Amino acid sequence: MEKSKTTEPLNDFLERVAFQKLKKMLFENVGLNCDGYRDEYLKRRFDVRLKATGSQTYGRYAMYLKKNPAEYQLFLNDLTINYTMFMRDMEVYLYLEKKLLPKLFASNPVRIWSAGCATGEEPYSLAILVHKILGDTAVNHQVSIFATDIDKDALAKAAKGEYQKKQLSGLSDMMIDKYFTKEGEKYRVRDFVRSIIRFDQHDLMKEPLRKSLDLILCRNVMIYFAKESQQLIHMNFYNALREDGYFITGKAEMLSGEPSRKFVSIDIRNRVYQKTKQANAAVQVGIIQPTVQSQLAFKRA
């Protein structure tokens, strides 16, 4: 039989098989759908744990996982990079404060989803803005912020709402005094801020927990996901929004495929998009091109 000219070295083949096996083990043991993540990203995260466990190869790491099931959680902790901060990308929060939230507060109730909220800084920043804008009239408004993440440990920290002073660098001293209480070395989010937030564990690869939302923020999360998964998740967001609802991505993130045709970009710099029926219909029948549509919507906003 003729031998293939490009025969893969045996070790590479075994590693490729072991990589697929690791993905399967993670799905079967902790329900993680690895196919949603970019392979290069997963490999980088596996390599960190390979070093930490002295495993050297994916095959050995699979054996290590079998003998040490606690390693699953350590891998998950490593997979989900929780870096975040209060008022991350201040320009986006200024846009929210000056333009978007006041517009949303014209209706009542208002439902916001912070998807991939890590240790809570994003939903708490939003809740602080809600109180800053509404002031004493906050009692007349029903505002709910749903905050979700796949990472249980990060969520537990978020629900606690306790931070070190250095973690509050995005907030002014006045804000810290008003919205936090100092308890020893820690700063704790005041109850009236926390009371409008609900934390839940949720994997973005699954159906959204809520519908008819007014605003969804999913920032700095998609970088880990393969393009097809990003499109699927963005379409889930589209369907979870009410008509005319808004969606904000991270500054380094882009929409592609179907979501890029369905959503209207209303502020390119701050990555703010809107679900609008008329514009969508106009694009579908070819009256306007998506780019023109974006400019029209931008003028409207």
Ligand SMILES: C[S@@+](CC[C@H](N)C(=O)[O-])C[C@H]1O[C@@H](n2cnc3c(N)ncnc32)[C@H](O)[C@@H]1O
């Ligand atoms: C870098 S943090 C972003 C936090 C915040 N949105 C921000 O912009 O500062 C990314 C978060 O995405 C979460 N994440 C990763 N994969 C996820 C998934 N499949 N479902 C839900 N959250 C996920 C991680 O656990 C992590 O907390």
